[in-house]
Amino acid sequence: MLYVKIWTVGVLFYLNVINNVCNADTTFNYNSNPSVALLQRYIQINTTTYNDLGPAVKFWNVLAAAQGVKLKKYVFKKKMPVLVLKWPGTDPSLPSIMLNSHVDVVPASEQDGWLYPPFSGQISEDGKIYGRGTQDMKSVSIQYYEALKRLKEKNISLLRTVYMTLMPDEELGAEAGMLSFLQSDAFKAMNVGFELDEGGALDMPVIPVFYQDKVAWQIRVDCHGVAGHGSSFQPTNATATGKCHNVVTNMFAFRDQQYPIYTKAPINDAGVYSSVNLNIVSVSFFFQ
Numbered sequence: 162m163l164y165v166k167i168w169t170v171g172v173l174f175y176l177n178v179i180n181n182v183c184n185a186d187t188t189f190n191y192n193s194n195p196s197v198a199l200l201q202r203y204i205q206i207n208t209t210t211y212n213d214l215g216p217a218v219k220f221w222n223v224l225a226a227a228q229g230v231k232l233k234k235y236v237f238k239k240k241m242p243v244l245v246l247k248w249p250g251t252d253p254s255l256p257s258i259m260l261n262s263h264v265d266v267v268p269a270s271e272q273d274g275w276l277y278p279p280f281s282g283q284i285s286e287d288g289k290i291y292g293r294g295t296q297d298m299k300s301v302s303i304q305y306y307e308a309l310k311r312l313k314e315k316n317i318s319l320l321r322t323v324y325m326t327l328m329p330d331e332e333l334g335a336e337a338g339m340l341s342f343l344q345s346d347a348f349k350a351m352n353v354g355f356e357l358d359e360g361g362a363l364d365m366p367v368i369p370v371f372y373q374d375k376v377a378w379q380i381r382v383d384c385h386g387v388a389g390h391g392s393s394f395q396p397t398n399a400t401a402t403g404k405c406h407n408v409v410t411n412m413f414a415f416r417d418q419q420y421p422i423y424t425k426a427p428i429n430d431a432g433v434y435s436s437v438n439l440n441i442v443s444v445s446f447f448f449q
C-alpha cells in the first residue's frame with residue numbers, strides 16, 4: 162500500500178494594512194503603549210489547553226464593559242466557553258462581519274528553552290514580546306479589539322454589525338467551540354457575511370490577508386500485482402512494486418515540476434504551486 166499526501170495550496174494575497182508587531186520598531190517605546198500593555202496582560206493569563214478559561218472570560222468581560230458592548234457566553238461543552246462581543250452596526254439588516262480568534266494556547270514549559278517565562282509577556286530590549294500564544298493568536302484578538310475600540314473613540318459607526326468571537330479549543334480541534342457554535346441558533350442569528358480568522362505571523366511590517374487556506378488532500382493508493390515464485394519474470398506493470406514505482410515516479414515528476422515554481426514564488430503568492438509529499442509506504446503480502 163502506498164499513501165501519498167498532497168497539499169494543495171490556496172492563493173493568498175497581501176494587504177498593506179498597518180504597520181504591525183512582527184518587526185520591532187526600535188524607536189518606539191513599547192513599554193509605555195497601552196495596547197501593548199493590554200496584550201501583555203492577555204498573554205499573562207495562562208490559557209493552555211484544559212486550563213480554566215475563567216480568568217480569560219473575566220478579562221474579556223471587563224474589556225467589553227469598557228466599550229459598552231455586549232458580551233455573550235455560550236457553553237456547548239463544560240469549561241469551554243465561546244465568547245461573542247457585539248459591536249452593533251447602523252444597518253442590522255446587512256450581513257455582519259465576524260472577527261474570530263481563539264483563547265486557548267498550546268502548552269509551554271520554561272524548561273523548553275524560553276528566554277523569558279512563557280506567560281510573562283516580557284518585552285526584550287529589542288522590542289520583542291515573549292509569551293505563549295502571542296502570535297497564535299492573542300495579538301490578533303487584541304488587534305481586533307483595539308481597532309474596534311479606536312473606531313468607537315472616533316465616533317465612527319460602521320454600517321454592518323461586527324462580532325468578535327473567541328473560541329476555547331482551537332488547538333484541540335474546535336469541536337466544543339467553533340464546530341458547535343456554527344450549528345447553533347446564536348450563530349445563524351448573526352447572519353455572517355464575511356469572516357476574518359487565524360493567519361500566519363511573518364517577520365515583516367505588514368499583515369498578510371489570506372483569502373483561502375491550505376487544504377490537505379490525502380490520497381491512498383493500493384497497488385496490487387501478480388504473485389509468483391521469486392524466479393518468475395513478470396512485466397513491471399503486472400507487479401505491485403512496479404505499479405507503485407509508476408505512481409511514485411509520476412508523483413516526483415510533478416513535485417520536480419512544482420518545486421522550481423515554489424522557489425521563485427513571491428511570499429504573498431503560495432497559490433502558484435502545489436506541494437506534494439510521500440508520507441507512508443507500506444508493503445503487505447496476501448494471497449487469494
Ligand SMILES: [Zn+2]
Nearest residue numbers: 297298331359
Ligand atoms: Zn491558532
